[in-house]
Amino acid sequence: MEPRIQVFPKNTEVKNNHLIIGGVDVAGLCAKYGTPLYIFDELTIRQNCRDFKREFSRRYADSSISYASKAFLHPALLKILAEEGMSLDVVSGGELSVANNAGFPMDMVYLHGNNKSAEELRLALRLHVGRIVVDSFDEIKLLSKLADESGHIPDILLRITPGVDAHTHQHITTGKLDSKFGFPLFQAAEAVGLAMAQASLNLVGFHFHIGSQIFETQPFLDAIDLVLDFAAQVQERYGFDIEELDIGGGYGVQYEVDKPAPPISAYAEAIGAKVVSKCRSLKLTPPSLNIEPGRAIIAQAGVALYTVGVIKDIPGIRLYASVDGGMGDNIRPALYEAKYEAVVANNVQSAEKEKVTIAGKFCESGDILIRDIELPSLRTGDILAVPCCGAYCLPMSSNYNGYHRPAVVMLKNGEDRLIRRRETVEDLSRLDSV
């Protein structure tokens, strides 16, 4: 079996040397819909939701799982999440509106953001979202005023930056003290005092998020230690009892064959035990626990499909194969030096292999999707399948160089359906006037 298959959606197999996902021949899909194409496997999404719910509730009964919609947001996905009993994390009025328009239950929504506008806060108040995660002193004051005007008292969490190092890429670490997000611990008590003084706000607990693609459990445990110590301090100082603890997302996923991520059970085991033992030692009533995975729900479910175009051999230097997408649909290699695997969907296994660099078609020399990967010798017209592209690819995509964002297809029970059409030339100037 081709080892890279393990990084693809859960029900991926190889038949007649073709890549088959959810019973569907991937090369055939490309013939039907064109490329670049993003496909999502519904079964993998549902299994990931169920794994999180099962593993956390087993170790900590009073827990909930919120999908971080910034990783990928779509009405079809929202329907699946609602059916799976997931809550939702949104970070703007835009994400909130998409969720509301799709009929997602608003009481299951957490609104985040370090610079929420008055308009976004008014919308959240009008929709009675489940929680507003307040990020700054300015926001406490603004939300208090708006809540007062609206007549609705929102349940709020304060976002704390616990000051732990999550050992991940510096652009995706967020829990360090020098951060634009949240209240550093040394200012957080003052924030609790201010929030409690607002008759129009109902403070229920604390939130932290220490970063993304974190492979160790220890940074989560360190942050829990610090934030629950803080909860005990403010209980003594203000008589505030923490009812909810939201420990954010950041659970790692396997992008590369030789870099397996810890199973969800390992995070759940360590985190559940930590909250229980810490609350016991501090004599705190254990709070409800909310977990906010984005990547770990959706990354593995998504695959990017490209057609190979120009193949350029620079003897003694490098062999390049260019595909019909790149940084316009996946900025992650350029932004974070993210690494990806790939297989040739119409020729998965072959004795003839060579090292090749997969370039995108954008006018940037940094537009390299995968550097020096061993693949069956590529020919123009081959279909390249890049796994683990479900998270933070499409939501961070662009029209750079007049790129038409890809079509998106959902796979379920051997059937495919188009859930987002490919952009057209008309879309490129849709908003413009002369």
Ligand SMILES: Cc1ncc(COP(=O)(O)O)c(C=O)c1O
């Ligand atoms: C507040 C918050 N929660 C959850 C997430 C989801 O993170 P991940 O996709 O790494 O699980 C993020 C993004 O990093 C975030 O900023």
Ligand SMILES: N[C@@H](CCCC[NH3+])C(=O)O
């Ligand atoms: N967008 C990043 C993760 C940051 C998530 C937002 N806090 C990624 O692609 O890995």
